[in-house]
Amino acid sequence: MSTxxxxxxxxxxxxxxxxxxGAAIGAFIVVAMVGQxxxxxxxxxxxxxxxxxxxxxxxxxHVILCIGPLARLDRRFLPLLYNRRHLGVMxxxxxxxxxxxxxxxxxxxxxxxxxxxxxxGNSRYGTLEQLPFQPFGLAALLILFLMAATSHDFWxxxxxAPVWKxxxxxxYFAYASIVLHVIVGVMRSEAGHVLGLVLVAGAAAVFTVxxxxxxxxxxxxxxxxxxxxxxxxxxxxxxxxxEKRALVTCVSGERVAVYRYDGRVSAISSVCQHxxxxxxxxxxxxxxxxxxxxxxxxxxxxxxxxxxxxxxxPTFDVRVSGGRVxxxxxxxxxxxxxxxxxxxxxxxx
Amino acid sequence: xxxxxxxxxxxxxxxxxGYEPPMPPRIAAFIRxxxxxxxxxxxxxxxxxxxSHVRLEGGTFEYGHPRRFSGTVVEAPVPALQLDGxxxxxxxxxxxxxxxHGAAGAVRGLAGRHVTLTGTRIARxxxxxxxxxxxxxxxxxxxxxxxxxAPGSGPVRLRGEIVDSKCFLxxxxxxxxxxxxxxASLCLRGGIPPALFVQDRSGASSLLLVTGPSGExxxxxxxxxxxxxxxxxxxxxxAGGWLIVRTDPATWRTIGK
Numbered sequence: 001m002s003t004x005x006x007x008x009x010x011x012x013x014x015x016x017x018x019x020x021x022g023a024a025i026g027a028f029i030v031v032a033m034v035g036q037x038x039x040x041x042x043x044x045x046x047x048x049x050x051x052x053x054x055x056x057x058x059x060x061x062h063v064i065l066c067i068g069p070l071a072r073l074d075r076r077f078l079p080l081l082y083n084r085r086h087l088g089v090m091x092x093x094x095x096x097x098x099x100x101x102x103x104x105x106x107x108x109x110x111x112x113x114x115x116x117x118x119x120x121g122n123s124r125y126g127t128l129e130q131l132p133f134q135p136f137g138l139a140a141l142l143i144l145f146l147m148a149a150t151s152h153d154f155w156x157x158x159x160x161a162p163v164w165k166x167x168x169x170x171x172y173f174a175y176a177s178i179v180l181h182v183i184v185g186v187m188r189s190e191a192g193h194v195l196g197l198v199l200v201a202g203a204a205a206v207f208t209v210x211x212x213x214x215x216x217x218x219x220x221x222x223x224x225x226x227x228x229x230x231x232x233x234x235x236x237x238x239x240x241x242x243e244k245r246a247l248v249t250c251v252s253g254e255r256v257a258v259y260r261y262d263g264r265v266s267a268i269s270s271v272c273q274h275x276x277x278x279x280x281x282x283x284x285x286x287x288x289x290x291x292x293x294x295x296x297x298x299x300x301x302x303x304x305x306x307x308x309x310x311x312x313x314p315t316f317d318v319r320v321s322g323g324r325v326x327x328x329x330x331x332x333x334x335x336x337x338x339x340x341x342x343x344x345x346x347x348x349x
Numbered sequence: 350x351x352x353x354x355x356x357x358x359x360x361x362x363x364x365x366x367g368y369e370p371p372m373p374p375r376i377a378a379f380i381r382x383x384x385x386x387x388x389x390x391x392x393x394x395x396x397x398x399x400x401s402h403v404r405l406e407g408g409t410f411e412y413g414h415p416r417r418f419s420g421t422v423v424e425a426p427v428p429a430l431q432l433d434g435x436x437x438x439x440x441x442x443x444x445x446x447x448x449x450h451g452a453a454g455a456v457r458g459l460a461g462r463h464v465t466l467t468g469t470r471i472a473r474x475x476x477x478x479x480x481x482x483x484x485x486x487x488x489x490x491x492x493x494x495x496x497x498x499a500p501g502s503g504p505v506r507l508r509g510e511i512v513d514s515k516c517f518l519x520x521x522x523x524x525x526x527x528x529x530x531x532x533a534s535l536c537l538r539g540g541i542p543p544a545l546f547v548q549d550r551s552g553a554s555s556l557l558l559v560t561g562p563s564g565e566x567x568x569x570x571x572x573x574x575x576x577x578x579x580x581x582x583x584x585x586x587x588a589g590g591w592l593i594v595r596t597d598p599a600t601w602r603t604i605g606k
Binding site for chain 1: 364365366367368369370372375376377379380383384387388391392394395396397398399400401402403404405406407410447448449450521522523526527528529530531532534535536538539573576577603605
């Protein structure tokens with residue numbers, strides 16, 4: 001966490017993450033270039049670069065799109081999620097290089113403006129056979145640019161987490177646009193069956209993990225409670241909640257993280273103010289709930305980040321009665337202190 | 350009611366915080382295996398990238414190795430150079446300018462004049478083109494030019510792809526097809542001679558320059574269908590060792606490949 005904006009808040013893990021990602025991307029580019037040059041000696045260096053950079057960017061996009069749902073399905077993937085934005089910027093850089101090389105190669109040094117050539121060089125928009133493929137790539141590149149340009153926490157805070165998240169959901173439009181770019185372009189003339197199979201396998205992998213994660217989320221969001229006369233709902237037994245962990249429940253449409261820690265129980269919103277991360281999948285460390293995505297911290301009693309940080313989440317009234325945990329579904333404004341329910345075991349200690 | 354995501358029981362007590370190294374050991378071991386699997390999959394795909402594309406035909410572009418050429422300028426039907434001492438044995442060398450531009454402007458008014466010039470050779474299957482450096486053209490006296498041509502054929506119907514002759518002969522690989530369509534259009538728009546690439550069932554291929562019925566340029570029509578398979582009707586003539594199809598664009602019809 002940081003209270004000031006720096007270009008990158010480096011730490012050892014981020015350095016290692018970027019070094020490994022950079023090395024893997026570099027190895028991919030070298031292996032792909034050397035392999036193609038050996039097998040397809042007729043190719044020019046420009047064609048090798050355009051193909052390889054495009055393939056590297058598209059492959060990395062698959063990895064990026066799978067990391068989120070994989071981390072939802074198995075929290076051991078969370079370290080891959082931690083610095084995913086850097087992967088996104090790397091992927092955009094590869095895509096930009098692919099686009100620039102393509103525009104220079106195919107659309108420059110002529111009598112038309114290169115962008116005019118990209119968009120109107122082929123006017124056969126009415127035919128599937130000759131449908132231009134470059135506009136799909138350009139559209140994807142613009143979306144990826146917007147995402148890369150606003151990837152910093154400065155934009156996250158100034159746009160607000162919901163707006164920022166909505167903007168960054170554009171990655172799915174970018175992905176669809178790139179799939180069309182490949183199908184309408186290279187698949188129409190230069191591709192063998194292997195490329196088609198790889199494209200289908202990649203899309204199937206992304207679709208499958210997204211679907212599984214969405215199903216898990218939807219199952220968790222089903223409300224199964226009826227309110228008692230005092231308005232509280234019985235969400236679980238105390239012993240259902242592991243020490244320093246939370247049980248996430250959905251009441252009145254809100255995801256609520258019910259934390260048990262040091263003989264107490266508190267309930268706060270399960271939506272982190274940073275990137276809407278799942279606070280309920282975090283852990284209490286040094287008295288604070290720590291978000292599993294990027295480590296943002298909140299006092300479980302107040303829902304507020306410890307000073308000097310300013311993030312706040314809504315809190316909920318909570319009681320413990322007869323070994324059961326009761327939560328009132330109406331949230332208090334973000335940052336409102338709610339006394340934790342004290343467990344009998346803690347009182348007697 | 351819902352709980353957190355499924356996690357392996359042995360990591361239940363481990364919690365990863367990015368800014369607090371080191372990573373918990375069992376999570377670190379898992380991540381190590383995951384990264385190796387992802388990187389390994391990526392490298393297998395990188396190796397497969399070559400075979401996943403079809404083999405392309407290409408020519409030679411001696412970029413960065415310009416040479417001096419001398420001969421007699423031909424302006425029509427396309428700018429070309431008849432090399433000195435050539436009395437019909439070697440086809441004309443087509444002339445184009447740098448970038449996606451033809452050489453008509455550079456050789457205008459020089460038909461039949463002897464020139465020396467510097468340019469870069471582009472060649473494919475015995476057909477050669479020179480990307481000239483326009484400023485290098487040194488004009489000599491008029492010379493007696495040997496016209497190497499044969500009478501035209503009767504009407505023929507051909508199927509093939511309209512390409513720009515510069516990219517097709519070797520500047521680009523691929524120099525034809527869907528991915529090259531816009532580049533071909535741009536080249537034709539810039540004055541590079543259009544050509545028709547035809548292949549018969551046995552795989553034998555020819556490249557024919559394309560003009561209108563009277564030898565006039567058909568640039569505007571050709572750039573619209575560049576990169577596409579078309580069928581056309583015309584007559585075939587030979588000039589300077591090149592086959593030329595003289596065709597009325599009204600007979601052109603796009604066909605699926």
